[in-house]
Amino acid sequence: MGFQLSSKDYTEYIKLAAAKIHENGDYVTALDSATGDGDHWTNINSGFEKLVEAIPELETLSLFEEFKKIGIIMMSVIGGSSGVLYGSAYMGAAKVLKDKESIENQDMCNVLEAMLNSIMARGNAQPGFKTMLDSLHPAVECYKDCIAKGLSEKETVALVKKAAIDGAQSTANMEAVRGRACYQANKGVGNLDPGAITMAYQIEVLMDYIATKL
Amino acid sequence: MGFQLSSKDYTEYIKLAAAKIHENGDYVTALDSATGDGDHWTNINSGFEKLVEAIPELETLSLFEEFKKIGIIMMSVIGGSSGVLYGSAYMGAAKVLKDKESIENQDMCNVLEAMLNSIMARGNAQPGFKTMLDSLHPAVECYKDCIAKGLSEKETVALVKKAAIDGAQSTANMEAVRGRACYQANKGVGNLDPGAITMAYQIEVLMDYIATKL
Amino acid sequence: MKKIINNPNNVVSEALQGLAKACPELKYTENLEVISRKNKSKKVGLVSGGGSGHEPAHAGYVGEGMLDAAVAGNVFSSPSPDRIIKGIEESNSGEGVLLIIKNYSGDIMNFGMAKEMAEMDDIRVESVVVKDDVAVPDSTYSTGRRGIAGTVFVHKIAGAKAEKGANLDEVKAAAEKAIANIRSMGMAMSSCILPAVGKPGFVLGENEIEIGMGIHGEPGVQRTSVKTASEVADILLAKILEDYDYSGSEVALMVNGLGATPLMELYILNNEVEKILASKGIKVYRTFVGNYMTALEMAGCSITLMKLDDELKELLDAPCSTPALIIK
């Protein structure tokens, strides 16, 4: 049978994601400085630092409570646009984990899809608007696809990871519609969207972590 | 017998003084910029321009009324410190010319002394404070002296002129006590006082003009 | 960077503490960076807020006749929902709460989230969105028009309506009416430095100004050479008047400074603006000149017009007393 992530496992993932984001400070800051106000990395990095501090509490919670708590923390600590978007994402995801002991393959897909829908609802944006959605959306589509095709979990996580990363890269030639970049004359064309990059980091680390469980 | 200046003669002097001041714009402005706010020449030059415009009226007035009018004009047009000081000077001088048909040697000395006293009273300054007084005061002292010694008017005007010019030059090594220069760390030492220079111009031109009447 | 600050990361809380110390009638809530009224009355609550750096907006408009609470984000970035929820709680006397939101996606999302969470706690919350900046084309697809200085008029109108004891729907309607009748347009002459960043986000040349720049330095419609006060008035008013027809109407006028522009210049600009309006048969009912919605130490200005009817006149003239606006 396939992977089963517990609350504790998810905090392991948090640690790894926090490290990945921490490593890429200058790069992400440069991206947000080019088209936005340059604070995206500070925002999201401080959010993950806070999550790591909260791990002792988080790992004792049910998945439902854990995700809700993560949402609250991200919302208040990250701030800006991405804070509330991640907050909404985790609150939405929490709902699909109600009464669940562990996250299995289908659950993981549902979690990501719930996050996608919550972010789209909150931000009233679509894929193609040059946002974090452009990494998350293809990842979700790919995940559903793999399950439909009945691919192995090993193949699945590899493909989902690739979809997220490719999606983030695809923002380079998109025009921004939401967020600060849309005030730029060229709508940010030519620049990667920082929020898409950090979203891809998280999906990448999550998929890699799941792989270690297979 | 000696010189006798009428209202009309005095307006002749005004023309000459206006010309003298007009010629020395850059020089005087530079002086006030060094220790003050750089506006002394603009102030006094516009005052004399206004006086020249007023000549058609001035020359019809009695000396008393003429001096009062000159005082009013200088006061309002020159502005700043020097405007009110010249205004006071001419109002003070007007008093000694009450009921006089012409200005003779002793009157001229009295006029300058009245100006000196009015300026000292208004500005509450003393000779040696690095101001226009340091040209006017020695000129007045010299004038009284010449009359006491019974020198000829020709000798007198030459000496008074020299006293005014030397006095102005002597401000170079004085410390400012009044006016903006006193806020300078070095109190303006090393710089000539612009107001003393323009005062010397006026006395110089006046004495030269009297000489042509002898 | 020459600023009278301590730690660049504490500017918001220190400034709000300084405000609270200066205004004993205001209450400061630590960490959540909320300024609210100390003595509450039973009425519809009014909450606004947004990124900091626009002082006196918004905390300076908390008080009798205007806001009940202002929620501050970090400099130029939206406050998070938990802060906004605190502002809602401070303002709620059981009559419901109206959120006055400037149209930036960050604010829309954070206030929107806070609204939903407050509603879960059975607080009735409505919201209005101010989008008065005609420099940006209006649009339902993109984020669209920014909310700038006109927001202060919305605070005043909604605040007066709430103070009169109107219910939430009536207060919201008054705010919507104000918003529909407000247009603004700005111009920047220098950039500004975010304390935490330390260097300007953009640079204007020796002799360059930018027409239509946003209050966070968002690009405007045109960079051009320095203009005279009368040209500035012409350009800004033209853009406003082509967007909304104020001809023949009575208006409230705001000539707003962005922070570093001296009052003398704002009065000179006002002189030109009122000349032009008079020539167009637009009657100025009341004029506000000063720094009402700033962008840190940016030099520049904005002009705001609000078309008035009898109700708006009455609400505009109603008394208010806040740190930044007092009407007797």
Place this chain on the structure above:
Amino acid sequence: MKKIINNPNNVVSEALQGLAKACPELKYTENLEVISRKNKSKKVGLVSGGGSGHEPAHAGYVGEGMLDAAVAGNVFSSPSPDRIIKGIEESNSGEGVLLIIKNYSGDIMNFGMAKEMAEMDDIRVESVVVKDDVAVPDSTYSTGRRGIAGTVFVHKIAGAKAEKGANLDEVKAAAEKAIANIRSMGMAMSSCILPAVGKPGFVLGENEIEIGMGIHGEPGVQRTSVKTASEVADILLAKILEDYDYSGSEVALMVNGLGATPLMELYILNNEVEKILASKGIKVYRTFVGNYMTALEMAGCSITLMKLDDELKELLDAPCSTPALIIK
């Protein structure tokens, strides 16, 4: 030079016209550059003024509870006696007129001359001289201390006294009492450009500030590197407190901006100032934070303290309504 102006030589009259347009209750007298109240009451008249460039001072303080007329000179230079006489005439209702003069030799001479000429016309005129700037040593020999932001408190105190119907001697006494209890100290972070000159009169380095600089850019006591808000508060207060003993007393506090310093920074400074005063047992009775006495677009600030007794408290709290200061 980036300024919102037209002809640099007309800035004073255009700004005053712009003010008059914004404030229908005020009257502007052309050429003589006097702003006065439209509706006069029978009371002691209050006149102040001086060089322009300090907006809102002084025209912004004309109105009920403060001045009856303000007389403007050109930028940074004293108004001539004929202008001041007009201000006196506008303010005289037969009860006599008090002149509130900032201590600059130009102002002393011009106001003094105007006083004498008005007296010739049988108008009773008294005058007081404000010298609150502790950056300059007091002196009866030289011009001595400059008058700066503390002047606004004198307008308020004397204005309230006159409004109460006190006679000229009583109003003068109240003004003298305020002056005796006021001390100020400032700091500049940037220079300013006189419109007619077009370039700065002095320059401060990248990282340089000047403690004690005057509101016309007169040299201060010390040039130093940029300081934190708490250091600035320390330095300015120390100089004030060593000049006058406020310990154990109640004070009015003004944290004043010089023109280009944003309100956020003034509030941060106020936070530090009030902390220090509290630690010294000096009780702040009322605080004023804002741009009350500026120096064109200079960046910087000043701190003013006025020791209060019961009479001064009552006069400070008395209602006033002027363009720049409203107390309910």
